[in-house]
Amino acid sequence: MDKAFLYSQIAESIRQEILQGTLQPGDRLPSIREMTDRWQCTPGTVQRAYQELARQGLVISRPGRGTHVAGTLSPEEESPLRRAMLVHQAERFLLESLTAGFSPTEVEQALHLALDRWRAVDYQPRSAPSHILRFAGSHDLALALIATWFGETAPREALEIRFVGSLAGLMALGRGEADLAGSHLWDEESDTYNLPFVRRLLPGERVAVLTLAHRRLGLMVPPGNPNAITTLADLPRRDLRFVNRQRGAGTRVWVEAVLRRAGVDPRSLPGHDLEMPTETDVARTVAEGRADVGPGIEAAARAYGLGFVSLTNERYDLIIPASTWERASVQALAVWLASGEAKAAIGALGGYDTAETGRIAWSE
Template sequence: MDETYLYRQVAEAIRQEILQGKLKAGDRLPSLRNMAERWNCTVGTVQRAYQELARQKLVVSRPGQGTRVSETTAAASPLPMRRAALAHRAEAFLLEVLTAGYSLEDVESALLQAMERWRVIEREQPASEAGVLRFVGSHDLVVTWLASHFSEIALRHRLQLRFAGSLGGLIALAEGKADLAGSHLLDEESGEFNLPFVRRLLPGQRVALVTLAQRRHGLILAAGNPLGIRGLEDLTRPGLRFVNRQRGSGTRLWLDMALRRAGILAEQIEGYQDERMTHTAVAQAVAEGQADVGVGLEAAARSYCLDFIFLAHDRYDLVIPEATLTSAPVQALVNWLQEAQTRRMIEGLGGYDVHQTGKVTWVG
């Protein structure tokens, strides 16, 4: 590996140990020579890594005393620690794409495009109007139905939708730009849906997770599956056109995890960068012949009379702060979700398991 970028990997590994508590305040790091032997690199590369950590105020170096974890690290405020964690994630991403053959100019251009898109998605929302509940989050067919019928569930109230992905919804909730969010994020380490992400993004807040349903995720195919697609491994087939969900969506995060486990690289899939903001937009692209296969919900495939290959279940929760949950319109919504008639309606869409629909789980 080019030593220009190896120092970032060294710094990242040490930073991870500090942020996870494996290296504590005052702990001495290995000497430059020992660390260079461990990483099979030059002393200069390790020195550059230590300098980067010092810039992040995670370590201090003193003549004759070596390099130690900063005494202020343990007592650091959450903001600098979060910034340090963000820096290490950014550098890990940079390392990954550079070693994949992209140039710095390619990366910068792609990031600028992505940031511009998120500025549009995360634009400032007006304060909630009287009688209007602001929903931001992941796309779902039941949520879309809810918005068009909300005044029947909660009289004189309206549900305002903005589909920005699961992460976008939780961020909007944390920033006060939403009253409730929709999320189906799977934490790879714990195997839990949503709870770990709510704890990280809404720390110290008492929040309810109201289960909408468990849903069937998989591949959306042309009717009759004319190309004989059987699973994720077929996405690497030459000439097979794929359509994806956007970055930040729960579906995209799940897909990336499934591809890693299957040993499939994104660059092996034609159309991996072709993104849609909703499940129905993915299904529409397949139905109109713009793509041969997409990733999404069984319910979306059914709505366009397309074939579907089941790959995994998820759990879609409405994430609602306590103050909002106790309001009359949201109480009416929760009561509606717990009715047998509602569950039958949701089940009728196909691909939904409603045995936990309406269940309330508290966080914080």
């Protein structure tokens, strides 16, 4: 075997043990003699591997005391190491999933759904980056695309996402607990989305309303729609089990307003009190057979292979106070959303109309 290749292979094998936690800070690496026997190579090849690891800041060598895994790393060294560790863990999960017969698309979709569930329970990282853009609001699958965009384009500013519902997101803005919100609240009186609520909850504040997309909203049902559900008027049927969204969710606001307009008390629906925090949680509940029908967007139904009964189109907006709008990363996000690249990515999720994606309106 080529010696140049062998030394790098030895260094990489040890590096992977450090990343996986098999070798902990302070642990002593095997002696040169042990490694020469294990790899059937010369002492010089092992020494070159150890020197490469020392150059990367992963190990420390001291004469007469051997070579040990470094105890602490500088922030400049730690960030690439943490990223490499995460990529390694992701690759291991990907390999296991592909071996089990799942396609790369299915694996990617599963990761997005799993992230949605963590964000819905308000997961907080153990060590937050110094620059955080705090999002609070309604769940939407396209936000995973925005999170990915931030990670690639604005690495110095982390996007912290909390799925709390449209109304709670706007209230978090008002309390200063969020920098931007996501909303699709329908106002029955004006038959418009979001702006009436922005004016009521953020009076006198200059706020940008940046359209993410128009979405098809309807009812998620098992494949083939075995219960022949066609409208909201079917929901009071006693043979159906309904799964709801949480209070303050834009989807729930619309569904209950339409039901009341038709003379139906939403509380009479079988399963009215079974509440879920996200669109995908509703879809999963139907997919698992714990409910026969639930409200949500077409993209969530597609993600779980469900049937979908389209009822209306709704507008989902990002609500951004003027102080947040001035941040360079937010300006860049607005430009990206108006691009063909962003519109194509959002449209590929299914059930989205991106004709107005990136459109900006202001509430004074």
